Amino acid sequence: MHATGLAAPAGTPRLRxxxxxxxxxxxxxxxxxxxxxxxxxxxxxxRGYGGQPxxxxxxxxxxxxxxxxxxxxxxxxxxxxxxxxxAQGKELVDKxxxxxxxxxxxxxxxxxxxxxxxxxxxxxxxxYLHQDWEVQYQxxxxxxPRFDINAPDLYIPAMAFIxxxxxxxxxxxxxxxxxxxxxxxxASSALAWLTLEVVAILLSLYLVTVNxxxxxxxxxxxxxxxxxxxxGGVLTGLLFGKIGYYLVLAWCCVSIFVFMIRTLRLKIxxxxxxxxxxxxxxxxxxxxxxxxxVAAAQPVLMxxxxxxxxx
Amino acid sequence: xxxxxxxxMQAALLCVNAIAVLHxxxxxxxxxxxxxxxxGGFGEEPGIKSQLMNLIRSVRTVMRVPLIIVNSITIVLLLxxx
Numbered sequence: 527m528h529a530t531g532l533a534a535p536a537g538t539p540r541l542r543x544x545x546x547x548x549x550x551x552x553x554x555x556x557x558x559x560x561x562x563x564x565x566x567x568x569x570x571x572x573r574g575y576g577g578q579p580x581x582x583x584x585x586x587x588x589x590x591x592x593x594x595x596x597x598x599x600x601x602x603x604x605x606x607x608x609x610x611x612x613a614q615g616k617e618l619v620d621k622x623x624x625x626x627x628x629x630x631x632x633x634x635x636x637x638x639x640x641x642x643x644x645x646x647x648x649x650x651x652x653x654y655l656h657q658d659w660e661v662q663y664q665x666x667x668x669x670x671p672r673f674d675i676n677a678p679d680l681y682i683p684a685m686a687f688i689x690x691x692x693x694x695x696x697x698x699x700x701x702x703x704x705x706x707x708x709x710x711x712x713a714s715s716a717l718a719w720l721t722l723e724v725v726a727i728l729l730s731l732y733l734v735t736v737n738x739x740x741x742x743x744x745x746x747x748x749x750x751x752x753x754x755x756x757x758g759g760v761l762t763g764l765l766f767g768k769i770g771y772y773l774v775l776a777w778c779c780v781s782i783f784v785f786m787i788r789t790l791r792l793k794i795x796x797x798x799x800x801x802x803x804x805x806x807x808x809x810x811x812x813x814x815x816x817x818x819x820v821a822a823a824q825p826v827l828m829x830x831x832x833x834x835x836x837x
Numbered sequence: 838x839x840x841x842x843x844x845x846m847q848a849a850l851l852c853v854n855a856i857a858v859l860h861x862x863x864x865x866x867x868x869x870x871x872x873x874x875x876x877g878g879f880g881e882e883p884g885i886k887s888q889l890m891n892l893i894r895s896v897r898t899v900m901r902v903p904l905i906i907v908n909s910i911t912i913v914l915l916l917x918x919x
């Protein structure tokens with residue numbers, strides 16, 4: 527009876543973890559009715575199964591032979607062993623992930639709050655009145671972005687990048703040019719340009735032998751700030767047409783240019799800029815050219831990555 | 838926009854190959870870019886030219902074996918998948 531009763535759901539995908547043993551002729555203590563398909567979990571003898579969390583999940587009531595299988599000590603041991611194996615694996619991953627991705631360093635860049643994000647966005651579109659661009663230090667480590675508006679963060683660039691992809695999809699959709707793989711293409715293209723920029727700047731910093739504390743992640747953060755202007759431009763272009771797009775893009779381009787120059791000047795031209803002296807000398811001039819080139823590449827890329835979205 | 842991460846990787850592989858094939862004796866010495874010709878003493882800044890020569894030499898030294906591996910894989914994959 528049990529065999530026929532259980533043969534029916536055999537064709538359906540099994541939701542239980544443990545295979546049900548249909549042919550085990552066990553006399554179940556709680557099995558009053560041989561025609562009963564489902565275990566009566568309210569009665570005492572099957573409490574041993576009912577007490578445990580259901581491994582099959584999704585509310586598929588197991589049969590009595592399952593209860594016998596699960597109550598056996600072997601299954602307990604197997605579950606404990608499996609969970610300890612999972613814990614070991616997690617430990618291994620946690621230990622080794624720090625070698626490839628500097629997780630602790632990344633946490634610094636995401637220590638932001640709403641006030642900081644608001645002020646930073648304002649600074650990105652209107653950097654002309656800000657006076658002090660130095661990052662404050664606290665015993666040799668830079669202060670977290672939450673406490674200093676000049677500190678670079680990765681939250682705004684990451685969010686702006688994702689928003690840019692979505693806005694690009696929106697823009698393409700309003701022009702009937704949308705297809706899902708285009709989104710991936712936009713993302714890939716923007717990421718490729720970002721990578722190329724980072725590599726080019728790192729190469730130039732190496733060639734000009736600049737002794738700077740500008741880390742790679744800092745650089746990614748600074749280069750990611752241009753997505754904010756791009757989003758503004760495309761959105762305005764969608765609302766007000768090409769004129770709006772060009773106006774907002776021009777404004778954001780100039781703002782990003784000024785922002786980058788003022789920020790990078792402190793990082794690349796450290797000694798000269800700290801005194802406020804106009805830079806002289808061949809070495810400083812080369813560094814100034816490098817800063818200007820990096821800052822000038824931002825508006826070019828901002829235009830290049832958005833002009834095909836606004837028709 | 839056909840500028841994808843894949844084309845960036847291809848370009849990077851080609852560039853690194855190009856740097857790795859610059860022969861020290863036959864070519865670089867003849868144009869004055871050999872690594873034994875660039876030492877300007879212990880001045881404060883090495884200058885762009887000596888930095889470039891150092892970069893070429895280090896790329897040649899470090900990337901020799903990985904380039905062999907990556908090139909072989911690329912050749913096989915391109916032969917199979919076009």
